[in-house]
Amino acid sequence: MKIAVCVKQVPDSWAEKTMANGLLDRAGVDAVLNDLDEYAVEEALRIVEAHGGNGEGGAHSITVISMGPDRATDAVRKALSMGADSAVIVTDPALAGSDALATSKVLASVIATRGFDLVICGTESTDARMSVVPAMLAQRLGWASLTFAGATEVNPEQSTVMITRDTEVGREKISAKLPAVVSVIEKINEPRYPSFKGIMAAKKKSMEILDLVSTGISSESVGSSGAWSIVEDAQLRPPRGAGIKVVDEGDAGNQLVGFLAERKLI
Amino acid sequence: MSDVFVLAQFTDGIATNTTIELATYGARIGSVTAVILAATGEGAGLAAQLTSGPIARVTVVESADFARYGVSATSDALGQLVTQHRPSALLISSSAFGKEVAGCVAVITDSGIITDAVDVSADSVATQIIFGGSTTVHSRIIHGCSIITLRPNSVTADMTSSKPDINFVELIIADTAKKAETLSVEPPVKGGRPDLTQANVIISGGRGTSGDFSGVEALADLLGAAVGASRAATDAGWYPHSLQVGQTGKTVSPQLYIACGISGAIQHRAGMQTSKTIVVINKDPEAPIFEIADFGVVGDLFNVLPQACEAVRARRS
Ligand SMILES: Cc1cc2nc3c(=O)[nH]c(=O)nc-3n(C[C@H](O)[C@H](O)[C@H](O)COP(=O)(O)OP(=O)(O)OC[C@H]3O[C@@H](n4cnc5c(N)ncnc54)[C@H](O)[C@@H]3O)c2cc1C
Ligand SMILES: Nc1ncnc2c1ncn2[C@@H]1O[C@H](COP(=O)(O)O)[C@@H](O)[C@H]1O
Numbered sequence: 001m002k003i004a005v006c007v008k009q010v011p012d013s014w015a016e017k018t019m020a021n022g023l024l025d026r027a028g029v030d031a032v033l034n035d036l037d038e039y040a041v042e043e044a045l046r047i048v049e050a051h052g053g054n055g056e057g058g059a060h061s062i063t064v065i066s067m068g069p070d071r072a073t074d075a076v077r078k079a080l081s082m083g084a085d086s087a088v089i090v091t092d093p094a095l096a097g098s099d100a101l102a103t104s105k106v107l108a109s110v111i112a113t114r115g116f117d118l119v120i121c122g123t124e125s126t127d128a129r130m131s132v133v134p135a136m137l138a139q140r141l142g143w144a145s146l147t148f149a150g151a152t153e154v155n156p157e158q159s160t161v162m163i164t165r166d167t168e169v170g171r172e173k174i175s176a177k178l179p180a181v182v183s184v185i186e187k188i189n190e191p192r193y194p195s196f197k198g199i200m201a202a203k204k205k206s207m208e209i210l211d212l213v214s215t216g217i218s219s220e221s222v223g224s225s226g227a228w229s230i231v232e233d234a235q236l237r238p239p240r241g242a243g244i245k246v247v248d249e250g251d252a253g254n255q256l257v258g259f260l261a262e263r264k265l266i
Numbered sequence: 267m268s269d270v271f272v273l274a275q276f277t278d279g280i281a282t283n284t285t286i287e288l289a290t291y292g293a294r295i296g297s298v299t300a301v302i303l304a305a306t307g308e309g310a311g312l313a314a315q316l317t318s319g320p321i322a323r324v325t326v327v328e329s330a331d332f333a334r335y336g337v338s339a340t341s342d343a344l345g346q347l348v349t350q351h352r353p354s355a356l357l358i359s360s361s362a363f364g365k366e367v368a369g370c371v372a373v374i375t376d377s378g379i380i381t382d383a384v385d386v387s388a389d390s391v392a393t394q395i396i397f398g399g400s401t402t403v404h405s406r407i408i409h410g411c412s413i414i415t416l417r418p419n420s421v422t423a424d425m426t427s428s429k430p431d432i433n434f435v436e437l438i439i440a441d442t443a444k445k446a447e448t449l450s451v452e453p454p455v456k457g458g459r460p461d462l463t464q465a466n467v468i469i470s471g472g473r474g475t476s477g478d479f480s481g482v483e484a485l486a487d488l489l490g491a492a493v494g495a496s497r498a499a500t501d502a503g504w505y506p507h508s509l510q511v512g513q514t515g516k517t518v519s520p521q522l523y524i525a526c527g528i529s530g531a532i533q534h535r536a537g538m539q540t541s542k543t544i545v546v547i548n549k550d551p552e553a554p555i556f557e558i559a560d561f562g563v564v565g566d567l568f569n570v571l572p573q574a575c576e577a578v579r580a581r582r583s
Contacts, residue, residue: 036514100379101372123362126513129396129536130381131362132369135337139373144445145338148362150507162449166507167362168463168516170453174336176446186497186514187507228378228409232391235402240558243544247551248565253573256545257581259561263543265467265522266489266578 001051001060001156001178003044004116005084006107006137007037009068009075010127033075036122038191039184041079044120046189047154054085060156061085063114067095067106073207081194081202088114092212097224100128104136106222109215112141118161121183123148134183144176147183268296268354273303273344273367274324275359276312278453283464286319286423288357291416293320293424294388295355300430302326303343305333313432318425324432331439334448337366342443345374347435348411355390355412360517361463368415377410382517384420384540398532399539399558418463420519454508462509465492467522470511470538472496474527474548474567477504481571482526488578494518494538496528512537526567530555547571 012030041064048060062084066072069091076087090106098106111119119141121134138145149163150171162175166185194202212219220226244259246252260266270292274285285300292298300321302312309326316324325347331339340363348356348371356371358364360382372379383392390412394403407413462468467489471482473496486493495505497512511518513533523541528534530546530553538544539558546559547567556562563570 100369101376104373124514129513130369130379131365132372132379132381135366136369136373139338139341139370142442145366145370146446147337147366168454168508169363170451170508172336172451173449174446175449180446187501228372228376229380229405229407232404232406234404237395237400237402239400240544240560243556243558243560243562245551245556245559245562245564248563248570250569251573252547252563252565253570253575254577256547256561256563256570256574257577259545260522261581265543266581 001048001118001154002116003048003060003062004065004111004114004119005037005040005044005062005079006119006121006133007041007064007066007075007079008034008125009066009072010034010125031071031074033078034122034125036124036126036184036186037075037079038082039186039188040120040122041082041084042189042191043152043184045083045192047118047152051154051156054083063088063116065107065110067091067098067103069096076207077202078194080205080207081198082192083198086206086208088208088210090210090212090215094212094219094223097227098222099227099229100130100132100136101228102222102226104133104140106215106217107133108137108140109217110210111137117159117178118154119143119179119181121181123183123185134181138181141179141181144180146174146176146180149182149184150187152182152184152188269299269351270296270355270357271299271301271344271347271351271353273356273358273364274300274312274316277461279308279312281312281315283423284359284418285316286425287418287421288359288416289319289321290421290424291386292355292357294386295390297322299323299325299353301344301347303332303340304328306330309434316428316430318427320424320426321428321430324430326432326434327437328434329437329439331444335439335444335446336448337363337370338443338446339439341367341370341374342439343437344371346437348375348377353411355414357386358413358415360415360417364415368413372410372413375410377413378407379413380405380407381415383414383416384519386414386416390414395540398536417517417519419466455506459486460490460492462492462494462511462516463518465518466520467491468494468511468518468520468541469524469526470494470496470528471499471505471526472528473498473502475499475504477502479504481567481575484575485524485571485578488575496534525555526571528555529553530558
């Protein structure tokens with residue numbers, strides 16, 4: 001089985017984020033592997049480990065795919081040191097400012113030309129927070145879409161996948177034939193820490209860097225020029241004014257309700 | 267006047283307020299058509315419920331495929347309707363389901379998409395609050411249909427009564443939209459409290475409750491509030507995952523959010539920071555949640571909550 005895991009490099013979620021020219025200013029903040037994508041890598045590893053493993057001697061392989069700036073190699077390295085086999089990174093100045101439509105177009109073209117059985121994504125990137133790229137990928141590839149998975153069951157012999165989908169609707173069981181796109185929620189597993197051995201091994205793993213031309217996608221359809229939405233303005237919101245803080249000396253419950261009454265909230 | 271489609275939403279066969287909120291936004295832009303995607307034989311009953319809100323027309327599509335093939339079948343039908351009728355905007359509620367449908371319709375119709383908006387103007391400019399509540403962004407779609415998902419509970423619904431024209435449309439769902447099949451659905455446990463994303467008031471409990479939510483629930487029931495939980499509380503199994511607030515749970519922005527025994531990790535704040543008023547009860551004066559509190563109590567929730575409940579009762583009697 002060939003599995004692809006889509007990972008995104010994002011600004012550290014604790015870092016202060018600002019906008020520059022209508023885009024997230026990525027220059028000033030530390031970049032890390034998107035939290036949720038670690039769960040996606042882990043799930044891919046667990047699936048192959050349950051069926052004979054990957055790497056040398058294993059019948060399966062895990063390829064990490066990322067679109068982003070040069071620095072995206074750091075996030076990809078982490079996924080490789082967890083145990084993925086190889087990586088493909090699409091990076092090109094023309095991609096800056098891409099929206100989810102363009103991102104899914106680029107990722108889909110890489111996936112389609114390499115032939116995978118299963119694509120695993122996180123459910124959400126901590127910067128864009130759209131939760132749409134996995135569904136868009138499935139739509140573009142014409143594959144089954146099984147998203148918000150809290151558990152997966154893959155059967156490589158029968159070429160099937162089943163998930164439990166955990167959303168506001170409740171818990172659904174969804175099944176499909178491969179190939180399919182699966183996105184995972186953070187309840188699904190506990191991602192492993194890369195071992196020293198894993199980190200050393202990752203240094204020798206293949207990392208293929210593609211520019212836009214080699215994906216066959218025109219530069220007009222991606223990046224800021226190809227984005228179907230434009231930011232008109234972005235403003236910092238006034239910080240929440242320093243609130244009232246009381247230390248309970250036996251009366252704070254009453255004070256709390258007094259505050260609510262004053263604000264007409266009860 | 268331009269046409270606007272809104273995707274009508276029903277919970278257990280009952281129209282939700284969200285549909286009227288979407289119509290309220292939609293009417294600013296143009297004439298509103300509510301689209302109902304129903305199980306076979308159920309369309310008329312659902313359509314009959316849409317008697318308030320600025321809805322000019324109702325378009326009903328019936329198919330067993332919607333329940334069976336979820337997001338894909340819904341997107342396929344909406345994609346066909348948008349391609350045929352070319353509305354200037356398509357408004358959908360921002361939920362896991364709504365955002366994915368919006369994304370797929372955007373791909374099908376080659377249209378722009380904006381998610382998690384909290385407002386939209388007459389010229390289709392959407393407002394989003396991003397980066398954990400620190401930044402307001404206005405943006406606009408410049409190609410195709412303006413596909414925008416809007417957070418529930420961010421506008422006062424226009425409840426004027428309406429008598430929309432109802433028309434039934436037959437569509438065939440494409441085979442490519444039938445690749446992932448829903449085998450079963452286990453609805454979330456409710457317990458009589460308001461729905462988290464629609465509630466005006468939410469009381470949430472975290473690890474500080476040690477699993478005892480009785481104080482949180484008592485205050486919630488007095489205030490007619492929904493109960494939420496931090497991930498620490500849902501991971502421990504004290505509360506169901508469906509009630510988790512935060513980055514990987516629900517994003518909420520009620521009038522009042524009371525966080526009890528929650529430290530305020532960035533992932534929790536991401537889901538509640540835009541609440542209008544935030545009240546905090548926490549033993550640790552250094553807990554980061556105090557940074558965003560309008561009213562913070564440094565104290566033990568097991569003392570503060572019962573006293574607060576007493577005080578609410580006293581005020582009412
Ligand atoms: C990928 C990822 C996604 C995540 N998504 C979410 C999410 O969606 N939602 C979410 O909430 N978290 C999420 N988290 C987890 C988040 O990082 C925190 O671990 C979590 O929010 C902590 O929950 P807590 O505040 O209840 O627990 P803690 O951080 O342990 O805080 C408990 C607080 O209770 C206080 N306390 C203890 N006893 C009392 C008492 N008797 N009275 C008053 N106060 C008391 C303590 O002082 C402390 O501040 C996510 C993490 C990751 C990595
Ligand atoms: N630039 C990217 N490169 C690779 N994967 C991505 C990229 N953007 C999004 N994804 C994948 O799509 C998921 C959802 O992202 P989003 O729709 O942006 O919230 C992420 O968790 C990733 O798995």
